[in-house]
Amino acid sequence: MQRDQQIFDLIQKEHERQLHGIELIASENFVSEQVMQAMGSVMTNKYAEGLPAKRYYGGCEIVDQSEQLAIDRAKQLFNAEWVNVQPHSGAQANAAVMLGVLSPGDTILGFDLSHGGHLTHGSPVNFSGKLYRPVFYGVEQETGEINWDNILEVAKREKPKLIICGASAYSRDWNYQKIREAADAVGALVLADISHPAGLIATGLLNDPFDYCHIVTTTTHKTLRGPRGGMIMMRKDFENPFGLKTPKGETRMMSSILDSAVFPGTQGGPLEHVIAAKAVAFFEALTPSFKEYQIQVQKNAQVLAQAFVNRGYQLISGGTDNHLMLIDLRSKGLTGKLAENTLIKADITINKNMVPFDDKSPFVTSGIRIGSAAVTTRGLKEQDMDRVVDYIDRVLMNHDNDTILSDTRKEINSWMQQFPLFSY
Helix, strand or coil, X not given: CCCCHHHHXXXXXXXXXXXXXXXCCCCXXXXXXXXXXXXXXXXXXXXXXXXXXXXXXXXXXXXHHHHHHHHHHHHHHHCCCEEECCCCCHHHHHHHHHHHHCCCCCEEEEECHHHCCCHHHCCXXXXXXXXXXXXXXXXXXXXXXXXXXXXXXXXXXXXXXXXXXXXXXXXXXXXXXXXXXXXXXXXXXXXXXXXXXXXXXXXXCCCCHHHCCCEEXXXXXXXXXXXXXXXXXXXXXXXXXXXXXXXXXXXXXXXXXXXXXXXXXXXXXXXXXXXXXXXXXXHHHCCHHHHHHHHHHHHHHHHHHHXXXXXXXXXXXXXXXXXXXXXXXXXXXXXXHHHHHHHXXXXXXXXXXXXXXXXXXXXXXXXXXXXXXXXXXCCCCHHHHHHHHHHHHHHHHCCCCHHHHHXXXXXXXXXXXXXXXXXX
């Protein structure tokens, strides 16, 4: 067969880009070689609609074992009673949950996207804002933190059927108990989307949502350091509270509802090669070295945050409890778009991001989001974080000086050679 040289040349260029630069996008990480090996395996050839031992196709004996292994390891990792590892992404996981527990037009209460929430928590441009009636809670302008008592006030006023907690750009830990109290007051379910801090939660470094939240979703990349994908979990299964019955008139358990919401509700055949890679990632996450890694992620984030503060940058909420931070650049006279585009020229990758009460559009933004998970995977420690921030500050303060940008890029490329990623 003729080799597709064009695409493999592009893959090689992406390989080199990842090796040469500093990766600070909070939703990205670097998987192990065995995770990549599983993703590129013959598991991709198998169609397997259904669940282990309950398939609609023959020949699933092996993928049944692989998927069950991923389920069992995820249960152990999060001390969960039920897990579905088939969602193709975090967005697909959230879509399945909402399909399972809501009807079109039902009210959902989520964390405002412009304050650090996620598209699938009720944004008007997303299915969650189009199919359901979204209302929101947010952060206080003075502190940059969530007012937990305000969630109860909004819940009592709006009577949501589902309250969603979790974020894509919130740097503080979550008070799941307060959210559950608000939900109980109005008879709502609680969905915790832990896509960003999942690795820190699994290793006990942040509050445990399973103690208070009915359903938990996550991506399997980001701090879990697995393949790109999603997952739905419950610590304890429970009877559906909204009266859904089986064809025989029996009350349906929530696990059954959510399984059906994934397939056939929102997806077709599962990606068994990705599920195999998830199993590998969970295997790695159950080792002692993974907790050491998460501790380092948290330490590196805190040092990064302080280094930015020391240089006069404004951090939303003043710091971080997890792996990320949100920086308001208005005090520096910069936009997020300018910062992102300029840093790329020095091989530093971040993303522009809205900040709470932003006065600029989502295409420009006043802020940037930075995370420590990927650079920690590469082996950078606390003593390296000040150097990273120094590079960022140098680039941003000289964004119109091509010589400084070019020289900084060369310096970064040389430095990052000390932190290899792959064996090839």
